[in-house]
Amino acid sequence: MxxxxxxxxxxxxxxxxxxxxxxxxxxxxxxxxxxxxxxxxxxxxxxxxxxxxxxxxxxxxxxxxxxxxxxxxxxxxxxxxxxxxxxxxxxxxxxxxxxxxxxxxxxxxxxxxxxxxxxxxxxxxxxxxxxxxxxxxxxxxxxxxxxxxxxxxxxxxxxxxxxxxxxxxxxxxxxxxxxxxxxxxxxxxxxxxxxxxxxxxxxxxxxxxxxxIIVDTAPPVIDSVNVTSPNSLDVFFSETVDLATSQTAINYSVNNLIGNPVSAVRSTVNTALVQLTFSQSFQSGTTYVLTTSNVQDVPGNSIITSNDTFVFYLPQYFDVLVNEIMADESPAVSLPLYEYVELHNRSGYEINLKDWTITIGSNTKTIPYVKVPADSFVVLTSTAGAPFYPGVISAGVTSFPSVTNTGNTITIRDSSGNLIHSLAYSDAWYQDAAKADGGWSLEMIDPANP
Missing domain, CATH: 2.60.120.200 (Jelly Rolls)
Structure with missing residues (x-):
């Protein structure tokens, strides 16, 4: 700022x-x-x-x-x-x-x-x-x-x-x-x-x-490379990149026989983002290197050849668990007044939850872009509630489903619709009438044995 x-x-x-x-x-x-x-x-x-x-x-x-x-x-x-x-x-x-x-x-x-x-x-x-x-x-x-x-x-x-x-x-x-x-x-x-x-x-x-007039002489750099599917990447640059050079497919290459992308498209929403699609699919658990060269920013500064590693991982059943549930947030007991579902990525890889879904009862909503590091947690809540969880990874889900106080079924699926975890919870799990009355969450006792 x-x-x-x-x-x-x-x-x-x-x-x-x-x-x-x-x-x-x-x-x-x-x-x-x-x-x-x-x-x-x-x-x-x-x-x-x-x-x-x-x-x-x-x-x-x-x-x-x-x-x-x-x-x-x-x-x-x-x-x-x-x-x-x-x-x-x-x-x-x-x-x-x-x-x-x-x-x-x-x-x-x-x-x-x-x-x-x-x-x-x-x-x-x-x-x-x-x-x-x-x-x-x-x-x-x-x-x-x-x-x-x-x-x-x-x-x-x-x-x-x-x-x-x-x-x-x-x-x-x-x-x-x-x-x-x-x-x-x-x-x-x-x-x-x-x-x-x-x-x-x-x-x-x-x-x-x-x-x-402030003259830009600094070349663009790559801030991050994110895997968005088994054969596509999002490449985030430090600044707006030139349309022609950023969309030239031969300016990008991935090792391990993947090669050049079949398409490179600069986003119309974020002009520092280029979306790459490849004809070959990445192998789960394999580390790759994306080499980028000749991409320019708008003033014409060319990137210094960049080699950026990324890992594609295809999440398996039980890799991401429903770890904690806040169904009855009121009265508040040291926590914000918002319902939430906390997920635990217990795999050894970072997982992007973009386009995954959370279903509570019969209400299914799409999870936005959020990366969860290996053995880490993310709080899913409403878009209004997300800012009230500082210091933790959180994601605001549009029209976040109501987390029924007395109990319901929560299901997590990946972007392809594969089941990752599902459980049916009940307020009887509190085993404490005062806590069941609100303000306390339910947390999985042993994530190693869901």
Whole structure:
């Protein structure tokens, strides 16, 4: 989150001397280094982020001085709106303004986050007086609450480019561009929030940078290789990879006679992910090496040849057990108020539960992507409950089945539908009326002998 925190400390004097802006709000205020002015009583610093802290229905803004040249300039920042934007609830980030007061008539450029109807996308506008003209419009949908990171560049010819990472990281994807030379200088940079009562505290901003275009010279690296089926892999890179080179099959090879994939497809959802499919199947329990070369990031930096090991393992019956059951979570006894089923991977291999199923009674739901190391545990619970299990591996299952208080049958199957474990539990297992009344879990006594 604090991508520029150290940079702000080291380069602050130089940045301000040349009219740049760098602020990650590490100092816990917005009154100095650099100073922001405007509706200052409507904003606070919360957990190292600039947050609107107002009330009622209104528009609030903050601005800071910025005179950095628009020629070959970059703006980037993090933004979160914790609500569904609308025509009465939206944010603006003013990249350029000739006026400190962002609520009135001015000449400049701004990004708008939110609009009427349900096709909200980030859009760059030029403002002359009180009139606005669109320069370009992104493609990431922000019609519901969102957290994203945005980068905008403007070159010497007046070409504006809008890049977004919809996950809030730095894997930017270029979404739109447009040329506009109408305004060539600036005096201020700032934010503006238009809100109604329910959203008066739901705007967050962080990691502002305005300055020379940051040139990426670092090559991509592989963060992880995950087996998704007996003949397919997910390859996660450290950043967005170039479409052409990442989809060139001969840039990947697996040893032990597997060879090159028959297809390499970059994900349309995560542009740092490439999905490989091979004609030959992996052998269970065998260690393989994936060799990757010539894959580039968007600026054209090529990966240094990477050799990454992976193991394919086909789980067997009893490899993953239903180890603990929280059927009656209330009243709470040192545990969150959420039902859960804990699974134990007692095999000697890491197992990915993606597309496995859990059935409680007759209600079957799909388990999301979650890797469970050898001899480790995972808590399956509702999507609302998952964040309340810090320090353990957990997975939020959409529409998690109700864990019946008095008893039921729980069945776990792998992604191919093979039975892995099934048991029928009962509240009689408590053998204690007080514990059966709620707040206590049932745990397998001897996992070595299920």
């Amino acid at each position: 604090k991508a520029f925190r150290n940079l702000a400390i080291v380069l602050f004097l130089a940045c301000r001397a040349y009219g740049q802006v760098t602020d990650a709000f590490s100092a816990g205020n917005f009154t100095a280094n650099p100073p922001w002015t405007g509706n200052d009583t409507d904003f606070v610093i919360s957990v190292g982020q600039l947050r609107l802290n107002s009330s009622g229905t209104d528009t609030s803004y903050l601005a800071t001085a910025n005179t950095y040249t628009l020629s070959n300039c970059e703006w980037n920042f993090w933004i979160r709106l914790n609500f569904s934007p609308s025509g009465n609830n939206y944010g603006r980030v003013y990249l350029v303004s000739d006026q400190q007061d962002l609520s009135g008539s001015l000449n400049g450029y701004y990004l708008q986050f939110g609009e009427a109807l349900s096709n909200d996308q980030v859009e760059l506008f030029r403002q002359n007086g009180t009139a606005s003209t669109s320069v370009c419009r992104g493609t990431t949908l922000i019609a519901s609450a969102f957290t994203i990171r945005v980068k905008v560049t403007r070159d010497a010819s007046g070409l504006w480019t809008l890049l977004i990472d919809p996950t809030g990281g730095t894997n930017y994807v270029s979404e739109a561009s447009g040329t506009d030379n109408t305004i060539s200088t600036t005096n201020f940079f700032g934010v503006s929030c238009r809100y109604t009562t329910t959203n008066a505290t739901q705007f967050y901003f962080d990691d502002f940078y305005v300055g020379p």
